[in-house]
Amino acid sequence: MGTENTSAPPPAQSAPADNPTRTRRHGGGIIHENTRHTTRFVVIGNHLVQHKELSLLAIGLSCHLQSLPTGAGADIKSLAARFPEGPTRIAAALRELEAHGYLRRERHRTETGRIVTRTVSCNQPHADRRREPADTGCPPAKRTPPPQRRTVQKALPAVPQPSSTAPALFQTALDLLADLRRRDARLLLSATDTAHLVPGVAAWLERDVTPGAVRHALTAGLPDEPLHRPAALLAHRLVAQLPPPPPFRAPAGPPPPRYEVRNCDGCDRGFRAPETEDRCRDCRAASHP
Structure with a gap:
């Protein structure tokens, strides 16, 4: 019982927790020393950091964008000033993220009429846009409705104008x-x-x-139908249906003057005549045979 069996293999021992050079399955590869973050951290999905089609620059750029606060500059010029990669490489990486649904760039008109571009970083893209998207943490794209054509009512036809303003x-x-x-x-x-x-x-x-x-x-x-x-x-x-003007009528002359009645100096008969005449028509004719 007290004799040690020197031919038996020694029992397997687990790798010490403080030794980062060994794993249980093999001696190489990566192991993690993780410390729980309580402040200033962002959650990144493995679908992004292990994406098989995105370039390393695109993956890193997406991680950086997801860590930015709302309203921070995310245009090519701002990113090129922040990182050593030039605008060409950053623009190509942004296009990769757009193609795989991790990024959207939308144009909006401000209250002053200025056009601005908003960069929307999605932490989990929609795998199939034909289906109802799940709650991924990324708001759905705001589709700007097409401008509605305003029906402009035609002006009323011109009407005849009168010559009188009575x-x-x-x-x-x-x-x-x-x-x-x-x-x-x-x-x-x-x-x-x-x-x-x-x-x-x-x-x-x-x-x-x-x-x-x-x-x-x-x-x-x-017509019998409604009148629009x-x-x-x-x-x-x-x-x-404007009728023609009325037929021309010569303007009537002024009415003849109406004189006061006076008595004839020859026959004492009443007659109407201007004040220059003192005899009636008959008396004037008799005086001039």
Whole structure:
């Protein structure tokens, strides 16, 4: 029992914890002396640091970007000033990270109208963008919606203009347009549209067209479907159906003067004549046979 068996192999001993030159499986390779970080550290995934397609420069650059605080400079110029690699190599590394989803560069317009570029560093890229992305810690890309085309409403067609500016003429035209909605609810006009159409109606009235005839020309034969722009339809009719000017009439002469009645000095008969005449027409004829 007390005899030592010198032919038996010695028991296996584990490598001491303080000896970094040995491992359990072989004598070479890397072992780690890890100390738990409590401040100023960043978590880097093995999918990045052991990536088989990224260059070492791209991996290191991504680690550096993930360690930066929000708002720190991450453009090529800032990175080239920080590291010995030149702008060409840094730009190539950034493109590698973009291609594998570790980086996005987005352009945004500030409140002052200036265009700035934001660099978004993702600590875990989306493996398959066709599927719903998992919670990877990297916010999804903010897609700027395409600018919406603003529908610009065409201006109303021009309407005839009257030669007269009489207030009564324009008031009659205004009352006529305001009354159209009572005949057809689709002809409810805004104040702006009414102001545009008033001169056209006044031009009709100025051509000896009665208000009833103007109203009939504007409302007769309207289509049955809804009117999207009733003011445009009325403006078109005011132009297309404008009647010709009234026939020319020579202006009437002034009315003959009306003299006061006086008594004839020859026959004492009353007659009308200027003050220079003291006899009636008959007496004047008798005195000049």
